[in-house]
Amino acid sequence: MNWTGLVLGLFSMLAIGLGFVWVIRFEYLVGAYRWKWVLAAGALVCALSLFAPNFLISTLLGITGGSIMWGAVELPHQEERVDHGLFRAHPARAGRRRVNHGTENAHSHGSKPGLGKWWSF
Amino acid sequence: MLFGLQIQVAGLLLAGVTFLTVWWGHVLVRIVHYYMGTRPAPALFLAGLLSLLATTQTANDLLAAIGGIVGLTLMWDAFELHRQEKRVRQGHAPLNPRVHHQAAGIAAATLAQSDDSDDGENLCLSCGSDAGNRFLCRRGPYCKVKQWEHYSAGSPVDAGSA
Numbered sequence: 524m525n526w527t528g529l530v531l532g533l534f535s536m537l538a539i540g541l542g543f544v545w546v547i548r549f550e551y552l553v554g555a556y557r558w559k560w561v562l563a564a565g566a567l568v569c570a571l572s573l574f575a576p577n578f579l580i581s582t583l584l585g586i587t588g589g590s591i592m593w594g595a596v597e598l599p600h601q602e603e604r605v606d607h608g609l610f611r612a613h614p615a616r617a618g619r620r621r622v623n624h625g626t627e628n629a630h631s632h633g634s635k636p637g638l639g640k641w642w643s644f
Numbered sequence: 645m646l647f648g649l650q651i652q653v654a655g656l657l658l659a660g661v662t663f664l665t666v667w668w669g670h671v672l673v674r675i676v677h678y679y680m681g682t683r684p685a686p687a688l689f690l691a692g693l694l695s696l697l698a699t700t701q702t703a704n705d706l707l708a709a710i711g712g713i714v715g716l717t718l719m720w721d722a723f724e725l726h727r728q729e730k731r732v733r734q735g736h737a738p739l740n741p742r743v744h745h746q747a748a749g750i751a752a753a754t755l756a757q758s759d760d761s762d763d764g765e766n767l768c769l770s771c772g773s774d775a776g777n778r779f780l781c782r783r784g785p786y787c788k789v790k791q792w793e794h795y796s797a798g799s800p801v802d803a804g805s806a
Contacts, residue, residue, distance in 0.1 A: 524700050524701075525703065525705070525708045527699070527708040528708035528710075528711045528712030529699065530712070531708075531713060532696060532713050532716035533712075533716065535665075535713045535716060535717070538662070539662075539720075570656075572655025572659065573655065574649055574651070574652070575652045578652065578654055580655075582654050582655050582658050582709055583655075585655025585659040586662050589663045592659070593662070593667070609736075638674065639738075641671060641675065642671060643671075644671060644674070
């Protein structure tokens with residue numbers, strides 16, 4: 524009986540579930556335009572995992588870093604959701620810098636109706 | 645070995661696996677729900693469960709970790725198919741009338757109830773947005789209701805004050 528998969532699977536689910544929360548909070552409190560900083564932070568955690576003392580700590584750091592990097596690319600989408608009124612907007616949000624400009628890339632799945640690009644999320 | 649340190653590659657590998665699984669999980673939910681609706685949800689859940697159970701029988705820790713992450717993500721995606729159904733009914737995700745019969749019926753009923761004579765101006769036929777309700781729209785800039793020029797670089801966004 525190998526518990527590694529179960530434990531790490533549960534941990535990754537926890538990390539992703541927490542991602543839902545902190546992406547919403549980060550967009551609200553800081554702003555999605557800082558997404559590249561978050562991406563860098565995630566990459567840093569991934570790099571740290573290389574120097575972990577053992578397998579388990581390395582994998583935990585790696586999963587955390589991977590989900591942080593995912594959250595970073597999710598931030599522009601969160602900005603879009605706030606634009607459309609699905610989430611609360613910060614009172615000072617109108618004065619902040621933005622990720623999405625113009626109408627060309629305003630929608631993550633492209634500007635035409637339908638499914639859009641297969642890889643879009 | 646690097647500068648006398650033992651390098652753990654497993655973490656970096658699992659970071660990539662986590663990132664790709666979450667990404668392709670999103671893609672899977674979008675595409676599967678568009679073409680098949682929520683029907684494959686139990687199959688997805690079972691596939692995830694089987695993958696998770698299979699990891700308990702492997703001797704390789706790295707393989708077990710990958711299987712665990714993929715398995716639990718698949719189980720999550722089974723529930724996500726039902727959340728996607730909700731998004732389609734609210735007009736946030738694309739509707740496939742050949743698959744999403746109920747959602748299409750709801751959308752048609754909503755359209756029939758609204759007595760707008762000038763549909764082109766006040767009601768988006770794709771997302772159902774009108775002057776009072778703004779939904780995520782799959783028509784993008786073609787949606788006349790959403791006033792997409794609000795989001796252009798020059799003008800400040802009114803999302804906070806709306």
